[in-house]
Amino acid sequence: MQKGFLNSKKARKALKKAESSTEVTGSSASALANEAALPDEVIETNEVVKRAGIITTIPPKGPQTCQMITIPAVKDFILKHLSVLASSRTVSTVKYAVQDTADMGKGLFATSAISFAETFLLEKPLIVFPKNMGPAFSISRPGHSASSDIWTTVCLDESEKMLERVVERMSKEDREEFEALCDDSMADPGKRPLLSRMLCNTLNLDIIEPRGVSFGEGYVGVPRIGARMNHSCSGANVVFDFDPETFTLSYTATRDIKAGDELFLSYVDATVTVAQRREGMLAQRFTCACSACTNATPKTDKLRLEFRARTDLLARVCMEPGPQPPIQTQAWLATTLRMKSEMEKEGLDNEPHFLQVWYALQIMYGRLRDVEKEEMCKRKVEGFLRFPGAIKERKRGPPGSRRM
Ligand SMILES: [Zn+2]
Numbered sequence: 001m002q003k004g005f006l007n008s009k010k011a012r013k014a015l016k017k018a019e020s021s022t023e024v025t026g027s028s029a030s031a032l033a034n035e036a037a038l039p040d041e042v043i044e045t046n047e048v049v050k051r052a053g054i055i056t057t058i059p060p061k062g063p064q065t066c067q068m069i070t071i072p073a074v075k076d077f078i079l080k081h082l083s084v085l086a087s088s089r090t091v092s093t094v095k096y097a098v099q100d101t102a103d104m105g106k107g108l109f110a111t112s113a114i115s116f117a118e119t120f121l122l123e124k125p126l127i128v129f130p131k132n133m134g135p136a137f138s139i140s141r142p143g144h145s146a147s148s149d150i151w152t153t154v155c156l157d158e159s160e161k162m163l164e165r166v167v168e169r170m171s172k173e174d175r176e177e178f179e180a181l182c183d184d185s186m187a188d189p190g191k192r193p194l195l196s197r198m199l200c201n202t203l204n205l206d207i208i209e210p211r212g213v214s215f216g217e218g219y220v221g222v223p224r225i226g227a228r229m230n231h232s233c234s235g236a237n238v239v240f241d242f243d244p245e246t247f248t249l250s251y252t253a254t255r256d257i258k259a260g261d262e263l264f265l266s267y268v269d270a271t272v273t274v275a276q277r278r279e280g281m282l283a284q285r286f287t288c289a290c291s292a293c294t295n296a297t298p299k300t301d302k303l304r305l306e307f308r309a310r311t312d313l314l315a316r317v318c319m320e321p322g323p324q325p326p327i328q329t330q331a332w333l334a335t336t337l338r339m340k341s342e343m344e345k346e347g348l349d350n351e352p353h354f355l356q357v358w359y360a361l362q363i364m365y366g367r368l369r370d371v372e373k374e375e376m377c378k379r380k381v382e383g384f385l386r387f388p389g390a391i392k393e394r395k396r397g398p399p400g401s402r403r404m
Contacts, residue, residue: 037061038169043069043162053215055166058082058247063090064124064224065174066247067166070215077210083245095120096263098228105182107262108228114257117383121251125221125242126178127166128205129198132217156192163194181227200285201227203249203267205242223249232264233277234292234347240265241388250388254350270351271308273301292346300346307348310339311356318360324367333364355384 037060043053056075057065059082068075095114101107114120167175183197202220209215226240226249237255242248257263268280274296281287292300314336340357343349349357362377 040072040075041165041169043165055162055169057169058128062124065171066124066126066128066221067169067174068128068219069130069162069166070128070219071213073213074207074209074215077213078207078244078247081208081245082247091120091122096225101230101262104230106228107230108225110257110259110261110263112259114253116253116256116380117386119250119252119386119388121225122248123224123226124247125203125205125223125249126170126174127163127198127222128207128219129163129166129202129221130215130218131204131220156195160192160195163198167194177224178222181222198222203227203240203242203265205249206244207242208244221249226251226265229263229265231267231281231286231288232290232347233266233268233270233288234290236264236266236270236347236350237261238263238265239350239352239387243388252387254352254387266350270348271304271353273305275301290347303342303346304348307343307351308353311353311360314339314360315356318363326368329364329367333361333368336360336364352384352387355381358384 038057040054040056043055053069053071054075056068056070058068058075058078059065060079068078070078093112095110095112096108097111098106099109167178170178178197181197182200183193198220201222203223203226205219205221207219221242223240229238229251237253237257238251239254240249240251243250251263251265268277270277272280274293277293278287287293317332336357340349340361343354343357348354358377358380362374362381365371365374365377
């Protein structure tokens with residue numbers, strides 16, 4: 001926890017301003033007027049939480065609700081911007097099932113075909129938790145006199161206690177869903193089973209806090225179904241996005257998926273080296289044995305590190321106005337196809353940013369009057385733009401100018 005920051009004059013002033021300016025109105029207010037909704041539970045001030053945090057339910061009612069640990073100012077801000085109507089959107093056909101895998105415990109499998117760019121699952125997280133509530137979430141302890149071992153134990157024990165209170169607030173169904181998730185505590189018997197289950201099943205969530213207010217260094221969430229998807233750096237076929245306005249996680253296919261295929265997410269940033277990916281995986285207590293990790297070389301590390309810059313440059317070059325001689329376009333096309341093939345081999349075609357490659361190809365085939373291939377690339381670009389995460393990016397500018 002950034003105690004120094006939260007206790008600073010600047011932060012207190014910002015917090016006060018945000019608290020006074022957050023007023024729940026309209027549909028959010030009617031959602032709050034629900035007698036059955038649980039009241040917030042104040043987390044007592046202790047070694048870990050130096051200011052009153054709360055456990056609250058977001059949205060306060062609905063078919064799926066989430067237990068969130070935060071501070072009142074953040075809760076009010078979320079409710080003010082929550083679109084209650086949109087947040088109840090669901091996907092009617094269930095196209096997945098949890099099954100045993102050969103070597104990774106349980107996994108999520110497609111039970112019928114899922115098309116490229118199809119959003120096949122929407123869900124509220126079960127729990128949302130600040131990343132830095134304990135050392136396990138990279139807590140910092142400026143000025144604290146206890147040894148790091150004692151501090152670690154205190155933080156972990158406090159986090160476990162808070163999670164017990166979170167689980168108590170859940171509906172019976174939600175508790176059963178949470179308890180059925182993968183639990184790494186089997187390797188660490190008797191020690192903080194709830195925290196252990198959290199650590200095995202979290203995804204980073206893009207939660208927006210009021211300006212000048214921060215409860216920590218961002219939040220993680222425990223998905224219901226999404227937590228069943230195993231990780232692969234090279235074979236991921238699904239991307240997830242969290243929409244703070246609906247408090248909903250959505251999962252979209254990045255490839256055509258056949259019935260029977262396993263669904264994979266990439267839990268870590270795919271555009272870093274294998275060593276950096278392994279470091280990220282340590283926090284979630286797993287190692288990846290996908291082909292990209294097993295066969296990683298300095299060349300593949302470089303390709304991943306340069307992926308965004310290279311695809312951005314490609315799209316920018318293609319957008320340059322003026323007539324391009326066909327021989328020049330053909331040379332670019334050959335280079336682009338070579339680059340595309342290298343990236344596909346690494347599984348980088350799963351990344352939303354791969355849109356830039358399809359966009360550049362669409363322009364090049366258009367210039368070469370290859371209508372069929374131009375149309376095919378256009379369909380790919382349109383598919384990538386339907387990814388929920390890409391919609392936010394689209395608002396920021398045309399493809400060549402944005403960072404995805
Ligand atoms: Zn891997």
